[in-house]
Amino acid sequence: MSRTVVVSGGGTGIGRAVAAAFVERGDRVVLVGRREPKLRAVAETLGPEATWVAADLSTADGAALVARAVDRVHVIVAGAGGTSAAVPSELDAIAREWRADFDQNVLTAVLLVAALRPKLAEQGRVIGVGSIGAQLGSGYSGSYGAAKAALHAWIFWLAAELGPTGATANLVLPGYVPDTEFFGERMNPQFHQARVDRTLVGRAGTPADVASTVCFLASPEAAFITGQLVGVNGGTVLGR
Numbered sequence: 001m002s003r004t005v006v007v008s009g010g011g012t013g014i015g016r017a018v019a020a021a022f023v024e025r026g027d028r029v030v031l032v033g034r035r036e037p038k039l040r041a042v043a044e045t046l047g048p049e050a051t052w053v054a055a056d057l058s059t060a061d062g063a064a065l066v067a068r069a070v071d072r073v074h075v076i077v078a079g080a081g082g083t084s085a086a087v088p089s090e091l092d093a094i095a096r097e098w099r100a101d102f103d104q105n106v107l108t109a110v111l112l113v114a115a116l117r118p119k120l121a122e123q124g125r126v127i128g129v130g131s132i133g134a135q136l137g138s139g140y141s142g143s144y145g146a147a148k149a150a151l152h153a154w155i156f157w158l159a160a161e162l163g164p165t166g167a168t169a170n171l172v173l174p175g176y177v178p179d180t181e182f183f184g185e186r187m188n189p190q191f192h193q194a195r196v197d198r199t200l201v202g203r204a205g206t207p208a209d210v211a212s213t214v215c216f217l218a219s220p221e222a223a224f225i226t227g228q229l230v231g232v233n234g235g236t237v238l239g240r
């Protein structure tokens with residue numbers, strides 16, 4: 001059966017790989033992000049099974065726009081997120097940074113799922129994208145890891161809410177995945193090597209590593225897995 005899969009952050013990085021993996025498995029994908037040209041380019045590459053909606057998911061209007069574009073959804077992948085490298089010291093700037101990270105990483109997931117929930121099929125799947133930053137404590141101003149940690153409690157609550165319908169909710173926690181827009185100008189050879197050195201397998205993660213885990217969690221074989229935090233980090237963090 002071909003399923004409808006909504007992928008936020010589908011225009012770049014991990015989300016793009018997730019969308020490609022679902023299309024490869026015969027599903028239809030709806031890509032969501034703010035930048036229309038990025039979404040259009042990925043949809044053109046993926047072919048007729050891919051459509052897109054340009055929307056800011058940190059807003060109620062943006063999430064409602066996505067819901068209007070979809071009749072029924074089988075899998076929601078809430079992958080939108082990110083952070084700046086700012087380390088503000090002024091109180092106003094600290095407040096802005098923390099609010100921005102909460103908006104970008106928490107509200108984008110919460111509002112997307114709330115908007116689509118009435119259209120979620122029985123046995124549906126919700127997969128959020130957290131971060132190793134919530135386990136290690138992220139650098140910069142601390143707000144990114146804290147925002148991602150908020151997703152843990154949200155996914156536990158959601159799994160309990162959805163359980164009676166047979167639907168599941170899980171969070172994947174990627175480790176270091178450089179082939180994305182995530183790091184921007186922070187990236188340099190030393191930055192890269194330090195993160196590779198923290199893995200047990202001696203390499204960086206790829207968007208495809210995360211995509212294959214997301215696809216497994218969305219599969220019928222994963223029907224008994226819910227309310228879990230699933231690390232995809234090459235062994236950088238062990239067993240939690």
Ligand SMILES: NC(=O)c1ccc[n+]([C@@H]2O[C@H](COP(=O)([O-])OP(=O)(O)OC[C@H]3O[C@@H](n4cnc5c(N)ncnc54)[C@H](OP(=O)(O)O)[C@@H]3O)[C@@H](O)[C@H]2O)c1
Nearest residue numbers: 009012013014033034035057080081082131177180181182
């Ligand atoms: N790369 C890593 O090492 C790593 C590690 C741990 C966790 N993660 C998480 O993995 C997820 C995917 O990130 P990535 O690594 O693939 O980086 P990325 O290439 O920067 O992707 C982030 C995506 O989120 C979208 N997005 C951000 N804010 C949005 C908003 N308000 N509304 C709609 N879409 C929004 C962006 O699209 P627009 O800018 O066009 O809106 C972009 O496509 C993120 O949640 C990130 O926090 C990444």
